[in-house]
Amino acid sequence: MKSKERFSKKEILRLLENKNLTEFQIKVLKAVAEIPKGETISYKGLARKIGNPNAYRAVGHALSKNPFPIIIPCHRVIKSSGEIGNYSFGGKVKKQKLLTKEGYKSKNKK
DNA sequence: ACCGTATCAACTA
DNA sequence: TAGTTGATACGGT
Numbered sequence: 047m048k049s050k051e052r053f054s055k056k057e058i059l060r061l062l063e064n065k066n067l068t069e070f071q072i073k074v075l076k077a078v079a080e081i082p083k084g085e086t087i088s089y090k091g092l093a094r095k096i097g098n099p100n101a102y103r104a105v106g107h108a109l110s111k112n113p114f115p116i117i118i119p120c121h122r123v124i125k126s127s128g129e130i131g132n133y134s135f136g137g138k139v140k141k142q143k144l145l146t147k148e149g150y151k152s153k154n155k156k
Numbered sequence: 157a158c159c160g161t162a163t164c165a166a167c168t169a
Numbered sequence: 170t171a172g173t174t175g176a177t178a179c180g181g182t
Contacts, residue, residue, distance in 0.1 A: 070165065089177055093164085104165040106176040111166080125177065132176035141176095 053117045055079065065113045073097070074108035081122040084149045088126040110134055121145060130154040 053061075058079050062072045073096040081087055087095075089102040098104065109120045115135035121144040125131045130152050133141035142152045 068165080093177095098164070100162080100178090101164045102177045103163065103175065107165055107174090108176095110176055112176095120176080123176075127178085130176095134176070138176090 053079075058114070058117055061114060061117070067111075067113065070096075070098075070101075070104060071108045071111065074105050075112065075114075075118050078109065078120055078123055079118050081119055083119075086122050086124050086145065086150050088124060089131070090126050092123055106131075122148075124152070128153040 055076065059072065059076065062075055067075075074092065077092055077095050078087075089105050090099065093099050093101045093105045096105070105123075109118075109123060110132075112118055112120050112134060120135070121133060121141040123131070124145070130138045130142050130145070132138055135141075138154065142154055145152050
């Protein structure tokens with residue numbers, strides 16, 4: 047069995063700061079990194095969580111610039127419509143696959 | 157269902 | 170500094 051390298055929140059924060067990212071990015075990435083397995087959140091919900099409920103666009107930007115798509119489960123972030131949206135790590139197809147694997151039924155119908 | 161507008165942050169000239 | 174883009178959201182038609 048391959049053990050999943052679990053990065054601690056502290057390590058993530060360290061990496062984020064090391065990447066010279068902005069406070070907003072760190073907030074978003076940290077929030078996403080705390081999403082439990084099998085749980086999903088919408089861009090707006092995430093934006094609301096960080097304190098900018100109307101910054102759903104900025105949240106998307108933050109994830110698009112995601113420096114660690116491996117550590118950050120950005121595939122758990124979906125649209126409020128229940129669709130997948132986009133994914134910078136393999137494409138939405140991979141994202142949907144990951145979500146389905148975790149137990150989430152995506153509505154993204156091809 | 158489709159189109160236009162609203163809203164935030166980051167990038168480029 | 171100003172303009173454009175982008176992993177969206179919501180309302181009107």
